[in-house]
Amino acid sequence: MKRMPLALMTVSLLLAACSTTPTRPAASPVDVTVLGLNDFHGYLEPTSFPTNQPDPKDATKKLAINAGGIEAISAELIDARKANPNTIFVGGGDLIGASPINSGLLRDEPAVYALNGMGMKVSALGNHEFDQGLDELFRMQNGGCESNDKAKACKFDPNYKGATFKWIGANVKYNTASGKTGTPFAPYSIQEIGGAKIAFVGAVTKTTPGIVSPEGVSMLEFTDEADAVNAVIPELKAKKVDAIIMLIHEGGEISAGSTDDYSTVGCKTLNDQSPIVQIAKRVDVAVTAIISGHSHQGYNCLVPDPKGKDRIVIQGQQYGHLLQRLDLKVDKANHEVMTVRAANLVVNYDTRKANNTLDFAMTQIVGTANNKVAAIKNQFVATLGDPQIQRGIGNARNTETALGDIIADAQLAATQAQGSQIALMNPGGIRADLPDTTQIKADKSVNFGDVFAVQPFGNTMTVMTLTGQQIKDVLEQQFSGANAGTANKLLQVSAGFSYKYTLANPDGQRINIADITFKGAPINPAGSYRVAMNSFLGAGGDNFTVLKGGTNVVQLPNLADVDVLAAYLKANGPSLKNVVQGRITKL
Numbered sequence: 395m396k397r398m399p400l401a402l403m404t405v406s407l408l409l410a411a412c413s414t415t416p417t418r419p420a421a422s423p424v425d426v427t428v429l430g431l432n433d434f435h436g437y438l439e440p441t442s443f444p445t446n447q448p449d450p451k452d453a454t455k456k457l458a459i460n461a462g463g464i465e466a467i468s469a470e471l472i473d474a475r476k477a478n479p480n481t482i483f484v485g486g487g488d489l490i491g492a493s494p495i496n497s498g499l500l501r502d503e504p505a506v507y508a509l510n511g512m513g514m515k516v517s518a519l520g521n522h523e524f525d526q527g528l529d530e531l532f533r534m535q536n537g538g539c540e541s542n543d544k545a546k547a548c549k550f551d552p553n554y555k556g557a558t559f560k561w562i563g564a565n566v567k568y569n570t571a572s573g574k575t576g577t578p579f580a581p582y583s584i585q586e587i588g589g590a591k592i593a594f595v596g597a598v599t600k601t602t603p604g605i606v607s608p609e610g611v612s613m614l615e616f617t618d619e620a621d622a623v624n625a626v627i628p629e630l631k632a633k634k635v636d637a638i639i640m641l642i643h644e645g646g647e648i649s650a651g652s653t654d655d656y657s658t659v660g661c662k663t664l665n666d667q668s669p670i671v672q673i674a675k676r677v678d679v680a681v682t683a684i685i686s687g688h689s690h691q692g693y694n695c696l697v698p699d700p701k702g703k704d705r706i707v708i709q710g711q712q713y714g715h716l717l718q719r720l721d722l723k724v725d726k727a728n729h730e731v732m733t734v735r736a737a738n739l740v741v742n743y744d745t746r747k748a749n750n751t752l753d754f755a756m757t758q759i760v761g762t763a764n765n766k767v768a769a770i771k772n773q774f775v776a777t778l779g780d781p782q783i784q785r786g787i788g789n790a791r792n793t794e795t796a797l798g799d800i801i802a803d804a805q806l807a808a809t810q811a812q813g814s815q816i817a818l819m820n821p822g823g824i825r826a827d828l829p830d831t832t833q834i835k836a837d838k839s840v841n842f843g844d845v846f847a848v849q850p851f852g853n854t855m856t857v858m859t860l861t862g863q864q865i866k867d868v869l870e871q872q873f874s875g876a877n878a879g880t881a882n883k884l885l886q887v888s889a890g891f892s893y894k895y896t897l898a899n900p901d902g903q904r905i906n907i908a909d910i911t912f913k914g915a916p917i918n919p920a921g922s923y924r925v926a927m928n929s930f931l932g933a934g935g936d937n938f939t940v941l942k943g944g945t946n947v948v949q950l951p952n953l954a955d956v957d958v959l960a961a962y963l964k965a966n967g968p969s970l971k972n973v974v975q976g977r978i979t980k981l
Contacts (some may be wrong), residue, residue, distance in 0.1 A: 421541025422727035424588040426477045428639060429471060429739075430710060430718035432486030432516075432687030435522065435825075436493025436505035437713040438760050439463045440743035442831030444693050446655050459744050460832055462714030464508040464760065466743040468753035470717055471512055480588035485509070485559070486687035486709070486718070487598055487643025490534065491525040492825050495771045495846040496763040499831045501526075501543060503550040504763040506534060510558045516583040518596035518641035519563040520687060525851065527610035528578065533560060543852075550766060560639070562596030565622035567875045572613035575778055580599030584635060590724040595623050597679070599644040599669070599688055600877050604937040605822070607930055615977045619644060620676035624806040627678045637731045645689030645709050646670040648878060656716055656738045664695045664707065667879050671697055674707050682731045683708070685718050692716050693740050698790045706736045714741055725794025769842035775960050783972045785829045785848075791821040791883050794978040797828055797848065798886030800970055804962030805855065805926045805955070806888040808933040812857040814926040816865075816912065817888040822934045823928060823955075825850055840967075845960045855953040856932030858944030860925050862917035866907045869893060874901040876937040883936055887977050888926075894979040928955045941954075 428966070450457070475481045489509060490502035497505045523531050530542055537556030541547030548554045564581030568574040582595040597619040603611050630638055646668025648654050654661040657832065661819065664671050670686050674697040681699075683706040692711035696704035710716035717739045723732040746752050764771070786795040798819055806817035829835070829844035833980060860868070877883045887893070894909040899917035908916045912923065927941070929949065934942040963970065 397577070403559045404440050407905050408652040418455045419727035421725045421732070423723050423725055423732060425480060426587050426590055426592060426637070426722045426724055427474055427475055427479060427481040428720040428722065429481060429483050429792060430464070430641070430685040430720070431467065431483070431489070431714060432643070432685070432710050432718070433690050433712040433713070434485070434490075434505065434509075434714055435488055435694050436486070436490050436497030436502045437462055438494070438497055438504060438508060438763055440466065440832065441714040441715070442605070443711075443740070445740065446657055447702070458831065459740075459742055461716075461741050461743055463741075463743045464512070464714070465752035466721075466741045466746045467714045468508075468512045469746050470739065470741055472753060474681040474719075477954075482585055482587050482592070483512055483514045484594060484639075484641060484685065485514055486641055486685050487518040487520025488687060489517055489520065491522025492850050494826075494850065495766050495843045496760070498846065498850045499750070499767045499770065500545060500550040500763060501541065501546040502534065503548070503554050503950075504759055507551070507783075508756060508759050510593070511759065512936060514559040515585055516560050516562060516594045516596070516641070518643045518687070519561045519566060519579060519598040519600055520643040521602040521605050522933060523561060523598075524602060524606045524611050527607075537713045538743040550763065551905075561869075562594065563598050564595055564626055565597045565600060565617040565619050567615050567617060568613060573818070574613070580612070581622070582630065584630075584633065589854055590636045590726050592722075592724070593633075593638045594628070595626060595638060597623055597642045598641070601937075602959040604876050605935065608931050608933055615741045618668065620673045621679070621925045624676070624678045627680050631680065632915055634729050636683045636726055637722055638730050638959065639720070640677060640684045642670070642673065642684060643671050643687045644673060644694075645686045645691060647689055647691045648693055654693070656694065656711060659694055659708070661693060661695040664693060664697060665880055666931065670707060670709075674699070674705065676700060679703070679705075682722065682734055683703070683720055684734065685709075685720070690772040692738055694736050706734060708736050708738065710738055713946070717741060731789060744894050767843075771841065771846070773842040775840050775842055775845055778828075778840060778963070778965040779968050779971040780836050781838050782831065783970060784952070785827055794819070794886065794974050794976070795824070796972045796974050797824055799889075799975045801849070801959055802886045802888040804959045805928070807962055808953065808958040809857050809926040809950070812926070814857050815924050816891045817926040818868075818931065819885060819886040820931045820935055821883055821939070823851060823930065824848060840963065842960060845963065846956055849956045849959060851928075851930065851955075853928035853930045853955045855911070855926060855955060855958060856929050857924060857926045857948045857950070858941070859922050859946040860941075860944050861919065862907065862910070862921045862923065863919040864940055864943060865917060865925070866905060866910060868938050869895070869905050869910065871938050873897065873904050873941055884978060885911075885938075889975070889977075892977040894981050896981045
């Protein structure tokens with residue numbers, strides 16, 4: 395696709411009135427700016443972001459900058475509000491959860507306070523908002539210290555006050571087993587901005603039950619996203635809102651082979667099988683634009699609505715590296731949007747720091763959070779054999795990675811007393827390189843904060859017995875059901891275990907059991923094997939439901955996965971390198 399200039403995309407939405415129609419009220423336009431943040435994950439500080447610009451020191455590489463961080467995000471918002479007072483800040487979900495140690499160890503209260511301070515008004519729910527269960531999410535919303543982890547809750551503020559913005563989700567409902575009816579969260583929020591009534595309607599991926607700890611959402615059901623949003627459109631129209639924006643924690647990715655990226659304006663190369671494309675094609679035409687998330691991709695695309703007309707679908711990558719921007723010209727008199735433009739804005743921390751334009755109020759939050767966790771965060775763990783061990787290019791979850799190999803080996807080593815022979819690690823649980831590029835040290839050392847960023851969920855270890863056939867079946871689930879297509883989740887495996895797969899084969903036939911080997915020999919379908927994993931995976935998380943059928947299950951509640959990794963690094967650090975071991979082969 396030919397790349398358009400880096401200007402804002404404009405889609406005209408105003409239809410010429412026929413001369414036979416009744417006289418319309420004179421247009422009463424107001425300019426509204428919407429800035430969106432998705433997949434923030436409590437990243438208070440900047441992290442490395444590969445831009446689309448060539449590195450002036452090496453033209454074969456892309457320039458990497460420090461991007462995001464609450465000091466720079468807030469500064470962008472301050473500038474935007476100066477340029478247009480009719481600016482609103484909203485979220486696309488996963489604002490909390492899977493967070494670095496300076497937020498995660500404080501139950502993400504610093505992240506919530508930062509978003510409060512930046513004036514966020516409303517956000518879609520994300521799946522990670524449910525990581526600690528519904529009751530804890532209510533606490534994050536409403537405040538208080540009654541938590542399922544009192545060692546972390548109210549340690550940032552002893553009187554935690556909750557979020558001043560509202561999480562919304564039209565497709566989250568109580569199920570019949572809960573004994574409750576209705577919805578735990580509002581489906582939408584109407585915000586008045588410059589006299590215009592802008593409705594934000596929210597949804598979270600319907601796959602949430604399969605990708606969070608099941609017990610935390612056992613009382614909920616997550617319905618079809620498009621159906622749920624469409625169901626509230628008549629109500630919003632009756633309220634005579636002037637625009638409807640959808641905030642959804644579900645996403646997609648640019649099709650393989652395309653050169654489009656986060657800065658491409660009006661791309662039409664979103665993979666057609668991506669969940670967000672399938673949803674967007676069904677969402678009511680009354681929705682002006684869709685702010686998305688979940689896939690941690692940067693794109694600014696057009697997807698046909700149910701009438702075939704192009705509609706903006708945008709996502710801002712992850713960790714605050716990008717802000718999604720929509721500029722709307724709203725006709726208040728006739729309750730319609732005249733034009734809408736879209737762009738992804740790079741939040742360049744380096745430039746703002748150099749120009750001394752970071753927000754000092756946010757600097758204070760970062761400093762307070764860091765001070766409260768410093769004693770734990772700064773503990774030396776190990777010196778590695780390489781400066782960094784990576785989790786895969788672009789956070790790939792469909793390939794074996796050097797860091798995935800090491801984590802699986804660590805879990806196997808830690809559970810020998812329980813008879814473990816094999817370990818499995820879900821790639822979605824690996825949240826950062828070790829260390830992040832911004833934290834690489836000349837002496838190749840890592841501290842506990844670096845390790846925590848890799849595995850921030852607080853999972854513990856589980857060991858169970860699986861038959862050889864069950865092992866084959868769970869490996870097949872990497873490519874089927876909710877993990878099919880672009881959602882493949884390649885389990886990372888420990889030393890001594892390997893397998894081959896053929897992606898082109900049908901469901902259930904991608905792996906020949908003779909190509910699954912343990913200690914060099916094919917596994918026995920009827921044989922029994924002791925398998926270690928984290929507690930999330932052991933409960934069937936990430937749609938690996940076969941694991942629910944394991945027997946002789948041993949839970950190790952005092953053996954945290956992050957501590958397991960730290961101990962392994964400490965024992966083996968200098969020998970650990972950024973090398974993929976080749977345990978998984980794609981045929």
